[in-house]
Amino acid sequence: xxxxxxxxxxxxxxxxxxxxxxxxxxxxxxxxxxxxxxxxxxxxxxxxxxxxxxxxxxxxxxxxxxxxxxxxxxxxxxxxxxxxxxxxxxxxxxxxxxxxxxxxxxxxxxxxxxxxxxxxxxxxxxxxxxxxxxxxxxxxxxxxxxxxxxxxxxxxxxxxxxxxxxxxxxxxxxxxxxxxxxxxxxxxxxxxxxxxxxxxxxxxxxxxxxxxxxxxxxxxxxxxxxxxxxxxxxxxxxxxxxxxxxxxxxxxxxxxxxxxxxxxxxxxxxxxxxxxxxxxxxxxxxxxxxxxxxxxxxxxxxxxxxxxxxxxx
DNA sequence: GTCCAGGATTCAG
DNA sequence: CTGAATCATGGA
Numbered sequence: 001x002x003x004x005x006x007x008x009x010x011x012x013x014x015x016x017x018x019x020x021x022x023x024x025x026x027x028x029x030x031x032x033x034x035x036x037x038x039x040x041x042x043x044x045x046x047x048x049x050x051x052x053x054x055x056x057x058x059x060x061x062x063x064x065x066x067x068x069x070x071x072x073x074x075x076x077x078x079x080x081x082x083x084x085x086x087x088x089x090x091x092x093x094x095x096x097x098x099x100x101x102x103x104x105x106x107x108x109x110x111x112x113x114x115x116x117x118x119x120x121x122x123x124x125x126x127x128x129x130x131x132x133x134x135x136x137x138x139x140x141x142x143x144x145x146x147x148x149x150x151x152x153x154x155x156x157x158x159x160x161x162x163x164x165x166x167x168x169x170x171x172x173x174x175x176x177x178x179x180x181x182x183x184x185x186x187x188x189x190x191x192x193x194x195x196x197x198x199x200x201x202x203x204x205x206x207x208x209x210x211x212x213x214x215x216x217x218x219x220x221x222x223x224x225x226x227x228x229x230x231x232x233x234x235x236x237x238x239x240x241x242x243x244x245x246x247x248x249x250x251x252x253x254x255x256x257x258x259x260x261x262x263x264x265x266x267x268x269x270x271x272x273x274x275x276x277x278x279x280x281x282x283x284x285x286x287x288x289x290x291x292x293x294x295x296x297x298x299x300x301x302x303x304x305x306x307x308x309x310x311x312x313x
Numbered sequence: 314g315t316c317c318a319g320g321a322t323t324c325a326g
Numbered sequence: 327c328t329g330a331a332t333c334a335t336g337g338a
Contacts, residue, residue, distance in 0.1 A: 030319055129320035135336065136319080178334025183321080220321045241319035258328095259320095282319075 004051065004152055005067040012076055014060035015084025016110045023056050025283055031114050031230050033124045033137040047072075047079065048117060049149065049157040066152065081112045089235055089273035100251040101270075101277060104284040111283060113229060113276055118198050120158055121231030122216075125223045126183045142175035143184070164188035183218025190216060206234045221259065229275040238266035238274040247285040 018026065020041045027035040027043050035045035042055045050072055054063045061080065065072050077083070095102040127139040140158070147159035147167060159167075165188040172181040191197050201209055206228060213224035225239035240248075240259040248262050249255045257265070270277040284290050 125319080128318095130318055130333085131320090131335085132318050132337080138336090176335060178336095179321090179332090180334080182333095218321065222320060226319070239319070242317095243319065286319095 002153055006053070007064045007067055007069060009055075009062045009064050010073070011057060011059070012054075012061045012063050012073065012080065012082060014080060014082050016087055017059060018056055018061060018080070018110055018112075020056040022108065022110050023054070023061070025108060025111060026114055027054075028133070029279075029283055029286070030133050031279070032116060033127075033133070033140045034120065036137075046144070046151065046155055046157065047075065048120075049151060050075075051151050051155050052076070078115050080114065086112050086235070086273075086276060089276055093270055093273055093277050098269075100290070101280065103289070104277075104280040107287070107289055108280055108283045111280055113233070113235060113279060115233050116230050118201065118227065118231035119161070121227050122187065122213075122219075123158055123164075123184070125226045125230075126187060126218050127177060127180050128223065128226070129180060129183075129218070129220075131180075139175055139177055139180070143177075146171050146174055160192075161188040162192040165192045180218065186217030187219065201232060206236055209234065210237070221263065225263070225275075229278075235273045235275045236267065236271070238263050238270065238278050240266065241282070243282050243285045244278060247281045247290045251281075251290045 023041075023043065024037065027045065028037060032045070034047070035043050037043055038053075040055070042053055044051070044053045046052075050065055050069060052063060052065050052072065054061050054076075056062075060082070061076075063072075063076055090105065093101060093105070095105050123143065124136060124140050127136050127143075131139070143164075144156035144158050145154070147163050148156035149159075150156050164184055167185060167188075169181075172185065175181070177184060194200070201212060204212060209228050209232060210221075210224045213219050213227055214221065219227070222239050222241055225237045228234040228237035229239060240262045244266075245257075245259060245262060248257070248265065252265075254262060254265065266274045266278060281290070
């Protein structure tokens with residue numbers, strides 16, 4: 001039934017190899033909502049307006065696109081951090097004094113923050129509140145199929161902000177977004193008149209970026225942190241979701257801490273690559289590797305009583 | 314039927 | 327200011 005004509009497989013060398021199990025964690029572990037696993041370890045996904053397939057291979061990845069695709073290798077090199085820049089960031093994490101982190105780094109060695117398109121990241125995480133990863137993927141796919149441009153077969157690019165801004169209630173209803181439909185539409189109406197939004201955001205510091213993101217409808221602290229991390233490559237951004245709350249409560253003895261407090265702990269304890277640490281802990285928590293807090297023995301921690309003034313200017 | 318999901322927003326107190 | 331209620335939908 002498929003009318004896709006593929007190029008030959010091409011090799012994408014990676015400084016740090018990505019075994020099949022780790023590739024699955026990266027592509028289907030909550031960073032992206034646009035990949036589907038096929039047979040034989042092949043993953044098919046839509047990046048921008050490209051339909052791409054990848055699979056683990058010795059020394060890196062094999063990939064292919066549709067016949068006639070202009071070379072997508074530069075984009076994929078960035079997407080998968082082919083140069084291995086994040087290896088340095090991982091080494092800067094406090095794994096030498098943090099046994100929990102050390103275990104997570106070992107279990108998912110080579111895990112990377114993929115460099116997603118900011119628009120796609122924002123759309124995905126606008127759908128994410130109170131939803132599981134699988135259902136987020138369904139909603140994003142529905143948005144693409146309903147309002148995006150067709151690529152081939154049943155694969156569609158994500159719709160533009162201007163298209164989303166004029167989405168009808170019927171169209172949004174068909175995507176089963178629930179109350180998130182208002183998030184999508186509200187953010188779309190703001191961003192459709194800001195064609196250089198990404199460039200503007202890139203110039204900001206991470207703290208400024210997080211504030212600007214949270215000014216968008218449906219974007220709170222957690223979604224902003226995810227967009228900053230996965231969409232803008234801010235490795236210091238530390239999203240605190242239910243899994244991270246669980247992980248820090250059980251493995252770091254931080255029961256009862258509120259998300260904002262945990263975010264502060266994350267940035268202080270993990271430093272400039274806190275978001276990278278977060279993704280390892282997120283993966284470990286979801287894999288059930290942090291469910292035995294008795295073994296862990298973290299250093300004593302003090303809770304800050306100081307409140308942060310929420311002023312701007 | 315009940316509970317929960319990579320939360321955000323609104324509403325009491 | 328903080329904490330609880332509410333939001334729409336689908337799967338376990």
